[in-house]
Amino acid sequence: MATVDLARRAEIGRLKRARTRATIIEAALGLVRSKGLESPTIDDFIVAAEVARGTFYNHFETRDELLLALGSHVADAIDELILPHFAGVDDPAQRIAIAIRQFVLAARQHPEWGHILVRTLHGAEGGWSEGMRRGVLADIRKGKRLGRFRFESTQAAVAIGIGALAMAIRTTLTEKTPADFGETMAMLSLRALGVETQEAERIARLPLR
Amino acid sequence: MATVDLARRAEIGRLKRARTRATIIEAALGLVRSKGLESPTIDDFIVAAEVARGTFYNHFETRDELLLALGSHVADAIDELILPHFAGVDDPAQRIAIAIRQFVLAARQHPEWGHILVRTLHGAEGGWSEGMRRGVLADIRKGKRLGRFRFESTQAAVAIGIGALAMAIRTTLTEKTPADFGETMAMLSLRALGVETQEAERIARLPLR
Amino acid sequence: MATVDLARRAEIGRLKRARTRATIIEAALGLVRSKGLESPTIDDFIVAAEVARGTFYNHFETRDELLLALGSHVADAIDELILPHFAGVDDPAQRIAIAIRQFVLAARQHPEWGHILVRTLHGAEGGWSEGMRRGVLADIRKGKRLGRFRFESTQAAVAIGIGALAMAIRTTLTEKTPADFGETMAMLSLRALGVETQEAERIARLPLR
Amino acid sequence: MATVDLARRAEIGRLKRARTRATIIEAALGLVRSKGLESPTIDDFIVAAEVARGTFYNHFETRDELLLALGSHVADAIDELILPHFAGVDDPAQRIAIAIRQFVLAARQHPEWGHILVRTLHGAEGGWSEGMRRGVLADIRKGKRLGRFRFESTQAAVAIGIGALAMAIRTTLTEKTPADFGETMAMLSLRALGVETQEAERIARLPLR
DNA sequence: GATGAATGAGGATTCATTCAT
DNA sequence: AATGAATGAATCCTCATTCAT
Numbered sequence: 001m002a003t004v005d006l007a008r009r010a011e012i013g014r015l016k017r018a019r020t021r022a023t024i025i026e027a028a029l030g031l032v033r034s035k036g037l038e039s040p041t042i043d044d045f046i047v048a049a050e051v052a053r054g055t056f057y058n059h060f061e062t063r064d065e066l067l068l069a070l071g072s073h074v075a076d077a078i079d080e081l082i083l084p085h086f087a088g089v090d091d092p093a094q095r096i097a098i099a100i101r102q103f104v105l106a107a108r109q110h111p112e113w114g115h116i117l118v119r120t121l122h123g124a125e126g127g128w129s130e131g132m133r134r135g136v137l138a139d140i141r142k143g144k145r146l147g148r149f150r151f152e153s154t155q156a157a158v159a160i161g162i163g164a165l166a167m168a169i170r171t172t173l174t175e176k177t178p179a180d181f182g183e184t185m186a187m188l189s190l191r192a193l194g195v196e197t198q199e200a201e202r203i204a205r206l207p208l209r
Numbered sequence: 210m211a212t213v214d215l216a217r218r219a220e221i222g223r224l225k226r227a228r229t230r231a232t233i234i235e236a237a238l239g240l241v242r243s244k245g246l247e248s249p250t251i252d253d254f255i256v257a258a259e260v261a262r263g264t265f266y267n268h269f270e271t272r273d274e275l276l277l278a279l280g281s282h283v284a285d286a287i288d289e290l291i292l293p294h295f296a297g298v299d300d301p302a303q304r305i306a307i308a309i310r311q312f313v314l315a316a317r318q319h320p321e322w323g324h325i326l327v328r329t330l331h332g333a334e335g336g337w338s339e340g341m342r343r344g345v346l347a348d349i350r351k352g353k354r355l356g357r358f359r360f361e362s363t364q365a366a367v368a369i370g371i372g373a374l375a376m377a378i379r380t381t382l383t384e385k386t387p388a389d390f391g392e393t394m395a396m397l398s399l400r401a402l403g404v405e406t407q408e409a410e411r412i413a414r415l416p417l418r
Numbered sequence: 419m420a421t422v423d424l425a426r427r428a429e430i431g432r433l434k435r436a437r438t439r440a441t442i443i444e445a446a447l448g449l450v451r452s453k454g455l456e457s458p459t460i461d462d463f464i465v466a467a468e469v470a471r472g473t474f475y476n477h478f479e480t481r482d483e484l485l486l487a488l489g490s491h492v493a494d495a496i497d498e499l500i501l502p503h504f505a506g507v508d509d510p511a512q513r514i515a516i517a518i519r520q521f522v523l524a525a526r527q528h529p530e531w532g533h534i535l536v537r538t539l540h541g542a543e544g545g546w547s548e549g550m551r552r553g554v555l556a557d558i559r560k561g562k563r564l565g566r567f568r569f570e571s572t573q574a575a576v577a578i579g580i581g582a583l584a585m586a587i588r589t590t591l592t593e594k595t596p597a598d599f600g601e602t603m604a605m606l607s608l609r610a611l612g613v614e615t616q617e618a619e620r621i622a623r624l625p626l627r
Numbered sequence: 628m629a630t631v632d633l634a635r636r637a638e639i640g641r642l643k644r645a646r647t648r649a650t651i652i653e654a655a656l657g658l659v660r661s662k663g664l665e666s667p668t669i670d671d672f673i674v675a676a677e678v679a680r681g682t683f684y685n686h687f688e689t690r691d692e693l694l695l696a697l698g699s700h701v702a703d704a705i706d707e708l709i710l711p712h713f714a715g716v717d718d719p720a721q722r723i724a725i726a727i728r729q730f731v732l733a734a735r736q737h738p739e740w741g742h743i744l745v746r747t748l749h750g751a752e753g754g755w756s757e758g759m760r761r762g763v764l765a766d767i768r769k770g771k772r773l774g775r776f777r778f779e780s781t782q783a784a785v786a787i788g789i790g791a792l793a794m795a796i797r798t799t800l801t802e803k804t805p806a807d808f809g810e811t812m813a814m815l816s817l818r819a820l821g822v823e824t825q826e827a828e829r830i831a832r833l834p835l836r
Numbered sequence: 837g838a839t840g841a842a843t844g845a846g847g848a849t850t851c852a853t854t855c856a857t
Numbered sequence: 858a859a860t861g862a863a864t865g866a867a868t869c870c871t872c873a874t875t876c877a878t
Contacts, residue, residue, distance in 0.1 A: 052843040053844060054842070057870070058842070164373070178364075185368065188369045189401065222858070250852085260860090459873080470840055471839075476838070570811060573804065574811040581787075581791050582786075585790025599782070603783050612824065635857090640861055644862060647863080668846080681850085
């Protein structure tokens with residue numbers, strides 16, 4: 001009896017805590033969407049989330065920690081978005097094209113994700129960014145092994161891949177881009193990696209499942 | 210006599226002013242080299258330059274104006290570095306390869322330039338950044354007109370060009386890169402723009418004059 | 419039956435409550451021992467006691483109330499320590515010497531008591547501190563009446579008595595002191611009150627029962 | 628000419644700075660007088676001094692640093708007050724009596740000094756407090772060497788001396804005390820150090836020059 | 837009675853910029 | 858032209874206390 005109660009109570013507490021945390025994160029995403037990552041202050045965040053100052057600090061020790069949490073949040077969302085499209089796709093060229101296209105789509109629909117992604121791509125502080133980087137690296141290596149890609153320096157290949165991705169997102173955020181901008185960027189990126197134009201074009205425009 | 214004196218005084222004043230300004234800029238570059246662009250405070254700048262706070266504001270109206278001045282300074286330095294290599298080179302592919310290679314060289318030797326360049330490339334605040342962008346754009350267009358480059362979307366081509374450039378510099382700042390990293394990045398970039406591998410390779414490795 | 423049960427339940431509840439309260443106080447004493455009275459936060463206290471924040475406030479209305487409770491706790495402990503030695507001792511000089519000696523012993527073995535005692539001696543918030551003060555006052559007056567002490571101003575006599583006591587404890591807390599430091603301080607204090615050196619020495623070193 | 632100007636300018640600047648610092652310290656002393664040392668916040672201090680928040684931080688890095696400065700200030704004032712009375716007085720007993728009497732007088736006329744002195748006496752963080760302690764120590768040792776004082780433990784003698792001093796000041800701050808309270812406390816203290824009552828009385832009441 | 841999430845007043849600190857000399 | 862003291866808005870952060878479950 002008592003133990004059931006205790007367990008329930010604890011559960012409820014945990015739920016409430018999680019909800020508050022989610023509230024803060026959602027509100028923060030809204031702010032980032034309109035104002036970018038750098039300008040909002042902790043005060044802006046708590047006003048937007050309609051929580052007390054102390055509540056913020058109960059959940060995040062510092063502003064940076066919130067930004068990190070936003071990063072994780074977006075990482076999860078992106079994973080959820082992309083992984084299904086990866087299912088059963090082994091060709092590294094296809095995978096890279098899919099990633100670029102999906103990231104551009106995501107940035108178009110969720111500018112806040114875009115802001116966060118660009119930051120994540122640039123600051124190489126481990127975590128998801130590291131995972132992503134490793135994924136790209138693995139695909140690039142595999143592509144080379146399979147003869148799909150041709151380049152001398154893996155470091156340069158990764159650099160141009162990440163650079164293209166970052167710039168694709170950035171451009172989506174700041175300029176008006178056509179509906180197939182993702183496909184176009186994917187094509188150019190594949191070409192950089194050594195895929196022939198025709199083939200790059202074909203892969204970049206394969207229908208997504 | 211008197212007029213001569215006055216003229217000389219004015220001249221001396223101007224010289225001194227210029228020297229102080231240069232002092233501040235040099236010191237600021239030193240700071241940027243070690244701490245990047247965002248963190249140093251005005252206090253850091255004036256301590257490093259060994260000038261008074263008021264002196265700083267005699268030369269720059271705001272902190273941002275100093276950063277802009279740093280940008281111009283680097284722009285000039287870069288121009289001075291690159292323009293000679295451009296002389297007589299009309300081929301847009303060659304020009305772009307030269308730019309990338311020189312920027313990487315510059316970032317390697319002057320990390321502070323690298324920091325400033327990346328920022329300039331990203332923040333679209335006009336000025337030199339605009340000029341550079343226009344230069345790239347012109348070369349890209351010309352390259353297309355000449356059939357040197359092949360792509361559908363100029364927007365995407367510029368994006369990948371700038372993205373590759375930015376990432377090349379960034380990688381130079383944060384990772385250990387081989388001596389020919391600039392050449393490699395140039396090659397991949399040209400390929401993205403539609404140049405065939407062999408040709409891209411050749412152009413990327415043409416001896417600089 | 420039912421009433422027995424109820425009574426037992428209530429009893430158990432009371433016991434549990436008392437135990438929790440004791441837990442908190444013990445833990446707090448531990449903290450005070452290492453960090454003094456002022457620095458520990460409520461958070462420190464509840465972490466040390468391994469109770470929830472709410473539990474703390476179930477037992478103490480404010481942080482200050484805990485400190486008061488610590489005071490009472492120490493007061494009781496001290497009383498328990500000293501009173502037996504007072505039993506049957508009527509000579510005020512002896513009583514004062516006993517008090518000083520015992521306080522020094524207590525502070526040596528329980529630094530946390532020392533911290534609390536010094537604070538109690540200084541902040542004149544009534545309660546035990548008042549009782550103690552009254553005890554000292556009574557003994558000092560009686561000593562004068564009996565011709566054991568000689569001084570003009572009772573106020574000054576009390577001041578020097580309390581001051582010596584406070585400093586004895588403080589010194590015990592912060593410096594390395596010999597085993598008979600309490601006796602020495604007692605002797606000097608008695609002398610201040612007008613007891614002749616020989617006699618003061620003798621009283622200060624009387625064996626404690 | 629120019630150098631004269633520069634020197635004058637610098638001089639003026641230094642003066643202004645010193646004046647502002649003095650303003651802050653004076654205002655702080657006023658606050659301490661009415662509210663003690665612990666309660667006033669930085670905000671209270673700057674409001675009282677009528678300076679900007681930033682000005683405070685230009686002069687003191689932290690609240691504690693201001694308190695330290697108050698300590699130095701009072702130390703200087705006290706030195707100025709006492710040293711003349713020490714001139715030509717070699718007898719350690721007399722010197723100690725003078726010190727106690729003057730401290731009590733000072734605390735009566737400048738309660739803020741009293742607050743600061745008590746704190747200085749208790750926190751043994753070096754600086755003036757250390758100097759004072761050494762002074763007392765020297766006098767106590769000399770007194771013993773000369774046979775003026777009689778005690779076994781110098782440590783205890785110093786403790787009772789400082790304790791009496793602290794308590795004398797404290798009592799002056801919190802209770803109503805007669806005009807000769809300083810003399811009385813001095814007498815009791817000397818007695819504690821082993822001076823005979825008659826002699827202690829005489830010394831404690833010697834006219835101050 | 838115990839729990840722990842939420843609160844928000846109170847206080848500390850930074851730093852770009854102004855201004856008198 | 859150079860100096861450096863003063864300014865104050867903007868922001869961060871802590872921690873005692875409340876309260877719903």
